[in-house]
Amino acid sequence: MALSNNNSKRAVLGTGVLALAGLASMPLHAQDAEQIIKDRCLACHTVSGDAEAPSFSRISQQRKTPEGWLMTLNRMTHLRGLELAAGEKRALVQYLSDTQGLAPEEAAPYRYLLEQDTNRVESGIEPALAETCSRCHSAARFSLQRRTEQEWKYLVDFHMGQFPTTELHSLARDREWYKIASTETAAELGQRFPLITQEWNNWQQAVKTDLMGRWRITGFVPGKGEFDAWMSAVKTSDNHYDVTLDGHYADGTLLSGAGKATVYTGYEWRASLTIDGVKMRQVMAADKKANRLEGRMFLAAEREIGGEVSGVRDQNMAALVAVQPSYLRAGESAELTLIGQYLKGDIDLGEGVVVEKILSRADDRITLIAKATGSEGLRTPRVGTAADNAGLAVYSELARVEVLPANAVSRIGGAGGKMEKVRAAYRAVGYSAGADGKPGTDDDLRLGYMPASWSIKPADEVAAHDKDEQYAGSINAAGIFTPGDAGPNPERKMSANNVGRLTVVATVADSSAKVEGEGSMLVSVPDFVRRVLD
Incomplete structure (x- = not known):
């Protein structure tokens, strides 16, 4: 594989995604996780409510992503002396993500941070939050949290206690930073990112579909190119899976891999894989019907080196999931690969696109030579009853x-x-x-x-x-x-x-x-x- 298989284990302080992807193990039950909090955390936190629904101070007033909760536990370990066994940490991340996570709609706008797609310039940040928070953090960092307004105020106090020079930084020393942050900013955050939302209430009540089974996967690996594969997820325990991948790169090279995955909050897929001898990570989100997975796969040693990955569940029905490449120049013949499952029936690439020759054909992969005529625009390729709604772009000239x-x-x-x-x-x-x-x-x-x-x-x-x-x-x-x-x-x-x-x-x-x-x-x-x- 033409990629660096760097074995020095690098992690990003504050994201935890590399460690999180490898947390697959035998899980503990929710009652066990609650007991861990009682045993390990009540030296500083307090508990109220009844035994069936305990409320833990400074914990129950927040919601975070799996990475967010792992960050919290790591901070408690390194700065506050919290002692947790590996199994206890796994149990807490799973429990807190499942019971105090983010709904799919809440996480969707900021998935780039979870997926470690860090070479982005954020836009549309509310100016006051940009000045107060985004001068040190990405906007996604605080947007992937939900807290009560009082908890947002406590977070401001934490910053002052932990980083007392905060008020001396640029965009802070020329104003009453603490006063603004603890009143105006905390109130703004409490309104924009409150603890209780309809989206989270709906997601808690929604029926969660297990992600076990076969998935038709397409994606991109820098240095290797586009690929398609079958990914099998075999359930080993609640929210935990053994994963295998078998497929092809676009140049025909075989792809093979295996690893483990954990699902948090009912839709957050985190996998640790070894593909052709190279350690990789997957961060994906399932749609609400659990029929699709979308996200990113990257090198475990280098989160910057990765690409998009998506999957469609095998439901014993025809599906055309991708056409590679996704374009065809009018008047020229080119090789196309149709990727899907149960691809039976006639091939129709859209108006003015003619199949000149079929090079190979299987139920999940068809390679052919096609030629396009007619006007520019998107065509909708079909194989029998299966259609690729992403389309095939016919064009006359690259602009x-x-x-x-x-x-x-x-x-x-x-x-x-x-x-x-x-x-x-x-x-x-x-x-x-x-x-x-x-x-x-x-x-x-x-x-x-x-x-x-x-x-x-x-x-x-x-x-x-x-x-x-x-x-x-x-x-x-x-x-x-x-x-x-x-x-x-x-x-x-x-x-x-x-x-x-x-x-x-x-x-x-x-x-x-x-x-x-x-x-x-x-x-x-x-x-x-x-x-x-x-």
């Missing part, structure tokens, strides 16, 4: 290329130090100009991910003067950027380190033309917030 992520951060490292390099993975998305013929408008037709050649150049005149393109890093043919080494570089002015600002260029060939797109890369210093675990 523009979008580079994703648009803005990325990598970090120098290695060179014998304890902090490793933080890489980044890019993909190119193609668009035609659409009906109005003007690229860059809402009318553009998204074609999908396209193969590209990759290069870097200085981001501006200063970067060119400093020769950042020579020292800050390099990008390979798969779009994976690797930053330079940490430490002083005697070849640079004043032996500066290898940080820099670059533009990443994707060049996509479309017939005889070549179309370029650009993305931003900031090569920064090592991320000292990360902790290297033995």
Whole structure:
């Protein structure tokens, strides 16, 4: 596998997703978890209510994601001396996530943080919250919590007690930060993210469907490309599964893997897998009917190196889940792969798209040669009764290329130090100009991910003067950027380190033309917030 199988176990303080994915074990019951809280936590917390529905101070007044609860337990362990056995921690994360988690609708807008898709620029943050909270945290960090207004006030007090220099930071020392945070900000958070919501009440009452069974999976792995596979989830105990994957990459290479998964809050899928010898993590969410899974899969050692993954449950009925690639240039013949299950019957790729030759055909995978004519637009491919609603884009000319992520951060490292390099993975998305013929408008037709050649150049005149393109890093043919080494570089002015600002260029060939797109890369210093675990 053309990926780094880095065995140094890196975790991000505060997210806990890498550790969380590996928490699969024999679970304890809810009564056991409540008893653990009584045995381990009541030295500082108090309990009220009856035995059937106990309320624990500062605990029962919050709701969080599984990662959020793991963060809390880790903080109690490291800062407050809480002693928990591994099995007890697993039981508490499961119990608190199931009983005081987030409803699917509440977590949906911020799933990028749970999925460790960190190269994003957040937008739409309420200005007051941006100034008070998002100058240190991502907006998703506090948006993935639910608390009473009093609990939000307590959180402000915690910040002042734990980080007394908070009031001296930028956007704090020029105003009465504590007064604003403890009154206006806490009230705003209490209104936007309250403990009690209709969404959570509805989800608590909803019937949860078990996620065991077979799933038709499609996804992307940087350095390997798109893949399709069958994923089998065999239930070993409540919310715990043994998982196997068998499938193909788009180039025909076989894919095989196995591991374990845990489901939290009735829909939050977390899996730890080894695929072709490389340790991977899956973070996905099931839809309310538990017929689909959507999320991201990434390297266990490098959360930045990953891609989208989705699954459709095997329900003994026809389903067409993907067409790879998702575009076809009018007037040209190209190979397409139809991926699904129980694909029987006639093949119809939509108006003006002709199947010229079937190269291989199975019930779950059909490879063929197709040619398109007619106007630009989305077609709806069908095999018998199964249809791919995502569509096949027929286009006449590639108008523009979008580079994703648009803005990325990598970090120098290695060179014998304890902090490793933080890489980044890019993909190119193609668009035609659409009906109005003007690229860059809402009318553009998204074609999908396209193969590209990759290069870097200085981001501006200063970067060119400093020769950042020579020292800050390099990008390979798969779009994976690797930053330079940490430490002083005697070849640079004043032996500066290898940080820099670059533009990443994707060049996509479309017939005889070549179309370029650009993305931003900031090569920064090592991320000292990360902790290297033995």
